[in-house]
Amino acid sequence: MRKPDVIFFNGDVLTMDDSFPQASAVAVKDGMIVAVGDESDVFDWKTEHTKIIDLNGKTLMPGFIESHIHPTIYGSTLLEIDCRPETTPAMEDLLQKVSEEAVKTPEDEWIRGFGWDDSKLVEMRNPTRWELDEAAPNHPVVLKRSCAHMAVANSKALEMSGITQETPDPSGGHIERDENGNLTGLLQEKAQGLLDVPRYDLEDMAEGMRLAQQQFAEWGITTVHDMSTQTTDLQLFQYLQEQNELRVRVRPWIWAIDQNGFDGSLDEVLKVGLRSGFGNDLVKIQGMKFMLDGSVGGKTAAMHDPYVDTEEKGILYNSVEEIHPLMEKAIESGLRVAVHAIGDRAIEVAIESFEQIHNNTNITGMRNRVEHCVMPTVDHLRRMKNLELVAASSIGFLYHIGDNYVAKLGAERVNHLFPHKSFKEHGIVAPGNSDLPVNSGNPWQSIYSAVTRKTSSGQVVEQGEQISVWDALKAFTVDAAYSSCEEQLLGVIKEGSKADLIVLSENPLEVKPDHLKEMKVQQTYLEGDLTFSQSQSYEEVLKG
Structure with a gap:
């Protein structure tokens, strides 16, 4: 499909090209840059079909390139409980969200969340499986930390995944236990792979x-x-x-x-x-x-x-x-x-x-x-x-x-x-x-x-x-x-x-x-x- 022909003018153009860093106008033809400079140069590309955009002194620059993200994981988090510190500043807020999700989720279906950060929670600690058990006793629950290198799961999620106190740490991973040897629900690094969470x-x-x-x-x-x-x-x-x-x-x-x-x-x-x-x-x-x-x-x-x-x-x-x-x-x-x-x-x-x-x-x-x-x-x-x-x-x-x-x-x-x-x-x-x-x-x-x-x-x-x-x-x-x-x-x-x-x-x-x-x-x-x-x-x- 043919792309629109556009001329941007009357603005600050940051080219990000060290050899020619700034200009005032840009011409686009079929999705490609065909001219960069001042208006007198760029308007040579104008035709009756060209869309003219007056920047009115605004700045035009290349679109940003994110060199390291996880777009589909990010997309999936938008379908899950938002556990970011901005929305769940305290443990009470986080657990309340889990409880609310449990009310509208059929029993035994997984509840998932993303974004908690112990360093930014009021309590300055990780959630535990016992707290998640109380919030959603009839659902398997897994909440991933913001770094994605740790997750906390409730008892039902651990049980459905076959993770017990006898389960050994996988190479490159760690299953956290308290001072009595009980699972806390925290799974670090490769141990997260032990959870049998259904895929989207x-x-x-x-x-x-x-x-x-x-x-x-x-x-x-x-x-x-x-x-x-x-x-x-x-x-x-x-x-x-x-x-x-x-x-x-x-x-x-x-x-x-x-x-x-x-x-x-x-x-x-x-x-x-x-x-x-x-x-x-x-x-x-x-x-x-x-x-x-x-x-x-x-x-x-x-x-x-x-x-x-x-x-x-x-x-x-x-x-x-x-x-x-x-x-x-x-x-x-x-x-x-x-x-x-x-x-x-x-x-x-x-x-x-x-x-x-x-x-x-x-x-x-x-x-x-x-x-x-x-x-x-x-x-x-x-x-x-x-x-x-x-x-x-x-x-x-x-x-x-x-x-x-x-x-x-x-x-x-x-x-x-x-x-x-x-x-x-x-x-x-x-x-x-x-x-x-x-x-x-x-x-x-x-x-x-x-x-x-x-x-x-x-x-x-x-x-x-x-x-x-x-x-x-x-x-x-x-x-x-x-x-x-x-x-x-x-x-x-x-x-x-x-x-x-x-x-x-x-x-x-x-x-x-x-x-x-x-x-x-x-x-x-x-x-x-x-x-x-x-x-x-x-x-x-x-x-x-």
Whole structure:
């Protein structure tokens, strides 16, 4: 279907192209940028069919690219109990929501929720199975923590899943017990995979993704990297595209091996011969995703030094000897590799694994990735640069859960987390991300923290690693596009790039840094098609 021809003029155009950073007008033809400059140049493209949009001094820039989220998981959470601290600040509120859901749910059907955070609950602790039993005695209940690395289940859910006091901890996971050996209901990391929770069907997933896409458009996000793609996810993206309902670009990273309740597909992907880049403009395969540790909030990220006031050093899922041969199989088959590594001990395993592969196969230029990359050392940065690895930095963590990081790691270690200035100085491309639904996917909150090094409470973390607003914007546009080898096509306004655009009421380069987190998107366009307007309902936008 032919895309609309559009000219935007009379605005501040932030191109995110270092060689030509600003302009005042842009011409779009059939979904592509055909001219960027001033009005006199751009209006040469005007025809009787061209739609003219006067920006009235507003700012136009490329749509945001989220380099690490879980879109279908986020979509499913929109179908579940909302347990985020904003809606359930105290345990009483959380349990009340479970009780309300139990009233309208048939007995023995699962009740699911997402988003509780012990560090933000008034009680500063995890829910227990006994509390969930009281709230919903006749239903299996499972509530996932905001980090998705822990879940709490009630007695009925444990029973239906065959989890008893005698069940051993799985490798890379932990089943919590109290001082008397009784199950508390908390399952960490791979232990979550023991729960026999029914999967959502295709139509449920489609409904969740429709809701998610609406939010993406409101945030100005036009491309998402799905970092835990399962078979059903890939089927969903194709189904929505067939129905002409996919309104965000998806870059799937396929889950490699069985972990954390996810089914690994490495062998199947290798068998059918998929390679990175297979697909089309909307859905394009990126590679394989591996996972080496957990989260700081759950004290399961793998550290060299223990967490504050504990002897705990987190959970390392795999050694170099275990993970590197699997990564090597993927790379030798033409698939890029992304490795979840938060703690310094996990980052070391990731880099050493890449180095061993590089001894046999040149991997520079592939743009393999270290996901989150929260705690790299200076030595890690040097080695990452040598391998030309991408640091997919979850800078959104600093805003949303930075206070908890300070509590768990101490101020000194936190000062060196998410080192965006050091990434830049070492020549490492570091796209930003939120890890939605672990945190809100609003890119402005992440951009704010990258620039100010402040958490959501206003606590200041060492400012030596802060970066400019321009560089923070690049982390969610052209640098994120670089991580999918599409920096000439996405995340930038230049001739030959896609017309994925957002309109802002203010120029982020001109507002005070503390105002960045308050920025709003007024319109979002995907290939020149309007997908969000602040002045119209979503239904009106879809009708055109």
